[in-house]
Amino acid sequence: MKIDKRLIILWIASLTLFGGVGVATLAAPDWMSGAPGWAIRFFLGYCGIVIVAQVFAVMGIIRRPEDSTVKNSRYRILPVLLLLVFVGLTPARAMQGSDCQGCHRDAAMVGAAFVVNPTTFDTTAHAEIGCPACHTSVGSNHPDDGLVPSKAGCQDCHTEVSREYAASSHYGSAACHDCHNPHQARGATAVSGHDMNRQCRLCHATDAVVERHLEWLPQTELHIAMLPCVSCHTAAQDNVITLYVVKRQKGANIATLEPASYVELQGLAKGKHVESLIDGNEDNYISLTELRLFNLNSKNPLRLQGMMTPETVTHDFRLLANRRDCSFCHASGPDARQSSFIALPQSDGSYRRMAVERGAVLDALYGTPDFYMVGSTRSKALNYIGAMIIAGGLVVPIGHGTLRFLTRKNRQDEKESDHE
Amino acid sequence: MSDTSRIYLQPTPIRIWHWLNAFGIVTLGLTGIQIRFPDYVNIFAGYKTAILLHNVAGVVVAASFALWFFYYSFVARNMLKLYVPSKDEVQKGLLRQAKFYLLTYFLGRPNPHHPTPQNKFNPMQKSAYLAIMFLLMPLLGLSGILLINIEPMRNLILMIGGLKILMAIHYLLACCLCAFLFTHVYLATLGRTAFAYIKPMWTGWEENESEQHETLDLTAPRPN
Numbered sequence: 143m144k145i146d147k148r149l150i151i152l153w154i155a156s157l158t159l160f161g162g163v164g165v166a167t168l169a170a171p172d173w174m175s176g177a178p179g180w181a182i183r184f185f186l187g188y189c190g191i192v193i194v195a196q197v198f199a200v201m202g203i204i205r206r207p208e209d210s211t212v213k214n215s216r217y218r219i220l221p222v223l224l225l226l227v228f229v230g231l232t233p234a235r236a237m238q239g240s241d242c243q244g245c246h247r248d249a250a251m252v253g254a255a256f257v258v259n260p261t262t263f264d265t266t267a268h269a270e271i272g273c274p275a276c277h278t279s280v281g282s283n284h285p286d287d288g289l290v291p292s293k294a295g296c297q298d299c300h301t302e303v304s305r306e307y308a309a310s311s312h313y314g315s316a317a318c319h320d321c322h323n324p325h326q327a328r329g330a331t332a333v334s335g336h337d338m339n340r341q342c343r344l345c346h347a348t349d350a351v352v353e354r355h356l357e358w359l360p361q362t363e364l365h366i367a368m369l370p371c372v373s374c375h376t377a378a379q380d381n382v383i384t385l386y387v388v389k390r391q392k393g394a395n396i397a398t399l400e401p402a403s404y405v406e407l408q409g410l411a412k413g414k415h416v417e418s419l420i421d422g423n424e425d426n427y428i429s430l431t432e433l434r435l436f437n438l439n440s441k442n443p444l445r446l447q448g449m450m451t452p453e454t455v456t457h458d459f460r461l462l463a464n465r466r467d468c469s470f471c472h473a474s475g476p477d478a479r480q481s482s483f484i485a486l487p488q489s490d491g492s493y494r495r496m497a498v499e500r501g502a503v504l505d506a507l508y509g510t511p512d513f514y515m516v517g518s519t520r521s522k523a524l525n526y527i528g529a530m531i532i533a534g535g536l537v538v539p540i541g542h543g544t545l546r547f548l549t550r551k552n553r554q555d556e557k558e559s560d561h562e
Numbered sequence: 563m564s565d566t567s568r569i570y571l572q573p574t575p576i577r578i579w580h581w582l583n584a585f586g587i588v589t590l591g592l593t594g595i596q597i598r599f600p601d602y603v604n605i606f607a608g609y610k611t612a613i614l615l616h617n618v619a620g621v622v623v624a625a626s627f628a629l630w631f632f633y634y635s636f637v638a639r640n641m642l643k644l645y646v647p648s649k650d651e652v653q654k655g656l657l658r659q660a661k662f663y664l665l666t667y668f669l670g671r672p673n674p675h676h677p678t679p680q681n682k683f684n685p686m687q688k689s690a691y692l693a694i695m696f697l698l699m700p701l702l703g704l705s706g707i708l709l710i711n712i713e714p715m716r717n718l719i720l721m722i723g724g725l726k727i728l729m730a731i732h733y734l735l736a737c738c739l740c741a742f743l744f745t746h747v748y749l750a751t752l753g754r755t756a757f758a759y760i761k762p763m764w765t766g767w768e769e770n771e772s773e774q775h776e777t778l779d780l781t782a783p784r785p786n
């Protein structure tokens with residue numbers, strides 16, 4: 143069997159293209175959604191047809207046109223059939239990836255209840271395992287098959303968390319999805335403290351929470367506003383100070399500072415990254431100088447609001463006795479408050495953290511002017527200044543008292559002369 | 563021989579104010595130390611106790627300040643005369659009193675100032691108390707009130723520059739008051755006996771010597 147050299151070159155080129163695009167598609171399933179996805183499928187289909195046609199030609203199943211003396215209907219029909227088969231098969235593969243978003247991003251197609259915002263979902267940890275990992279029953283005929291898609295149980299993967307949660311006081315009152323939307327779920331450090339509390343408020347109204355804590359917690363409203371509930375009501379550990387950008391809302395009272403949204407920050411950043419509003423040199427690290435510049439800019443409508451947030455969260459919701467001891471947070475001393483971060487909202491709804499230079503929350507004035515944790519964020523500089531003032535007050539008793547003691551005889555003499 | 567006379571120097575409301583103030587300020591100082599340095603100081607049982615005591619003592623001192631202000635403004639009506647030094651006192655009295663504290667006291671000379679109900683304080687006292695009662699105490703009290711009500715008074719705190727700046731003001735003013743307290747207590751022992759100035763603040767009556775009055779009236783001009 144003699145094979146034309148040009149055929150071999152064509153064959154290798156087609157295989158390379160087919161394999162390359164196929165591997166790239168599997169590596170980045172996002173490409174398969176929308177119009178680009180269809181273009182890729184047709185390209186893959188074309189490559190496939192060429193390869194199959196070439197194999198068939200070599201095997202003599204079909205004849206090349208130049209060799210053909212008669213009209214070969216098989217040659218004309220077969221590629222078309224193969225193209226249809228290939229294109230028909232590719233959606234089935236896409237169902238195993240994020241191509242679900244082709245329909246589920248559009249409320250008009252699937253209804254508002256079944257919309258999954260791709261911008262939000264794509265950056266979650268769940269996006270990495272893909273839709274079919276949880277919705278296993280969804281096949282190529284979805285939704286025409288009429289089957290209700292299956293949903294994996296959270297405990298299938300989050301075994302430890304489920305076990306921990308089952309022993310908590312929340313268990314039975316709220317299921318996982320009551321607090322966590324699996325299409326939006328993120329790690330603790332990618333969520334703001336305000337967002338964490340927003341979930342709690344779905345059941346626990348702020349007024350009722352404040353009222354309950356008034357019984358024992360000083361500065362109740364302040365604590366409720368500035369602490370994620372999980373910092374005290376779970377055994378969450380490694381608390382750090384996270385600074386969020388807040389903005390006075392238009393027409394609102396100066397005290398009504400709400401977390402600034404990504405869109406608001408993007409508008410203020412004037413085309414740059416939102417991080418550039420604080421991180422002037424864009425090195426993903428906030429120095430004390432940058433912090434001061436941000437805080438001292440009188441034209442800046444933004445301020446930084448500090449919250450004590452946990453680095454690692456747990457799901458053992460309960461009442462912890464040691465959290466009622468103020469010293470749990472307030473007597474930890476300045477060493478425990480050296481680490482701080484600035485978290486900025488991103489376009490996908492998550493928060494991105496940037497480390498802040500050590501000592502930011504301890505800086506005397508302009509590190510974090512709106513954040514102070516009594517007992518644990520004291521400034522060393524102020525300590526020294528205060529000590530010097532008090533020492534100044536001791537100069538009179540000590541200095542004058544010493545001279546007074548040394549000259550006591552003079553006054554005794556004066557007294558005696560008075561009595562005479 | 564000296565003829566000892568007694569003058570009623572400290573009326574009851576002022577004595578109540580003074581000792582409420584004294585007790586309150588000492589409590590504020592001690593609890594304040596624990597509140598700022600809880601990892602080193604634990605005078606009171608628990609941090610929360612220290613905070614609550616500090617808040618209560620702060621309110622007591624603020625209330626006693628109101629009593630003082632009300633009494634001198636509306637009952638005795640001599641607040642300005644007592645607390646604002648006259649031109650003569652600023653020009654000459656301050657120097658004369660400083661000379662006494664720094665020199666003539668050690669030589670055994672008598673205090674050039676002799677208190678009367680209408681002129682209780684010497685020029686140095688007047689200047690110091692003017693700053694303390696009309697500047698330091700109100701600022702310290704106001705910053706304390708803001709710190710007790712951070713959320714309701716967030717507006718004002720932001721206008722001042724933020725919570726940390728407010729805390730810095732409160733802390734540094736407290737240190738100034740503490741420094742004054744040491745000087746105040748020490749100078750209170752500078753009478754003819756260690757308790758000569760302290761006793762009137764308890765009983766209201768001060769023992770004075772008329773002969774000395776006469777002598778001093780001749781040698782030193784009395785303030786207006």
